[in-house]
Amino acid sequence: MSFLKTLVVLLVGVRIMVNVVEVASIDYGDALSKSILFFEGQRSGKLPSSQRMTWRKDSALQDGFDIGVDLVGGYYDAGDNVKFNFPMAFSTTMLAWSVIEFGKSMGADLPHALDAIRWGTDYLLKATSVPGFVFVQVGDPYGDHMCWERPEDMDTPRTPFAVSKQFPGSEVSAEIAAALAASSMAFRSSDRGYAARLLNRARTVFDFADKNRGSYNDTLGHWVCPFYCDFSGYQDELVWGAAWLFKATKEPYYWNYVTTSIHTLNSIVEHRDIDGVIYTDGYSFAEFGWDTKTAGINVLMSKFLVSNASASSTPFITDADNFICSVLPESPTKSVSYSPGGLLFKRGGSNLQHATALSFLLVAYSRYLNQAKRVVHCGNNIVASPSRLIQVARSQVDYILGNNPTKMSYMVGYGAKFPQRIHHRGSSLPSIDNWKAHIDCHGGTTYFLSNSPNPNVLVGAIVGGPDFSDSYSDSRSDFVHSEPTTYINAPFVGVLAYFKSHPSN
Incomplete structure (x- = not known):
């Protein structure tokens, strides 16, 4: 059954344009299962042996x-075969936050979500196992990006x-600390020993990041830039890491930090977005993603303060509210744009990262x-209730899952129409099950250039x-x-878990 739903209200001066599109039924539970399966x-x-995406095999x-x-x-971060620990740690942090906040709504998918977190944290424990060093990347990105071959x-x-004491990388180290601290909370009820190990390592890595301050942009230069440059500085990761350690420990030291x-x-003085462009407003409260954590810090910390009337003027509450006003379509201070079909846009590539993280x-x-x-x-007398925030988030979720002008789901394997030729090496090349011979660096070029659909469906991507x-x-190629x-x-994992349990809010 279908019904009419307003996806977005765009304010252009005093003119209001309302786009109304037909909304098809959305199965949030199915999308949740697939969004977690993607990580496999x-x-x-x-x-x-429990691997469910069986066309993938052992690699590296x-x-x-x-x-x-x-x-x-x-994890490989995207469609290439490099392990970039900065975005990997952020992804792990967000998976853990999803479980902490919405795990009770995940049902049978919760064990799989925990498996996805553990796959990240087991590796991050290895990456921080040598005292005085934090490993932040594995793989030559230039060599990798010249080739189109299976990870296998x-x-x-x-x-x-x-990075090390002499050659610091506070942003990556602090993000790893955040991931370990958040994950410790996700495992607290199911594996207390593992949770304690994660939390202990988080403390150590955060201390390393804080005492040896500096950016891995300077330490590793072109090996990390332009791939995952830290444009916003490492200060936000230090605060983010401390915020998660406070949430995990409730210790005054981290609160004070x-x-x-x-x-x-x-x-x-200069705030920069994910592409290094200087913000026009001079503030970072509206930014959240693998590079800039400020909006996430304010929302995370607001949980401890929002019910305290005397705390309403704290920077966390004030800037969390400012963040909301930067996103709402009807807000006079919004800093995002909306497409004619209602999709949120910010500067920077891979735009759906903004739609999922901000949602x-x-x-x-x-x-x-x-x-x-x-x-x-x-x-301008604009008042946003909690239900209005949910409405805006739902508009983004529904757009991504197919309620948009193209009637295409942007999640692979979900719905009747979804992307067939994604930029992903493993998905676009034949599985070892079907082609056992080695495919060398340039051997996959014909598959890259082909107009045929990818032979392996990367479900949930x-x-x-x-x-x-x-x-x-x-x-x-696009x-x-x-x-x-x-x-x-x-971040979409947590959002889908919420809407799975609140399908009609």
């Missing part, structure tokens, strides 16, 4: 062995890159506001998404729009 397709290392089984360190495991066939250099450091984020914050903050019986005031006119070319990433999917 991104696994690196020795695959377990010697990572780190050339320097005497076991770095096997973890990789013959490009698997160079490990690390966050409350005394949060002001530095708004005092930085997660909308849903989480709506819950905190609801518990405190609060609303958000955005000026969310691609970068359509352009601002709601068009999608479904082209492997990687900005056709490449999936772990950090697009990770």
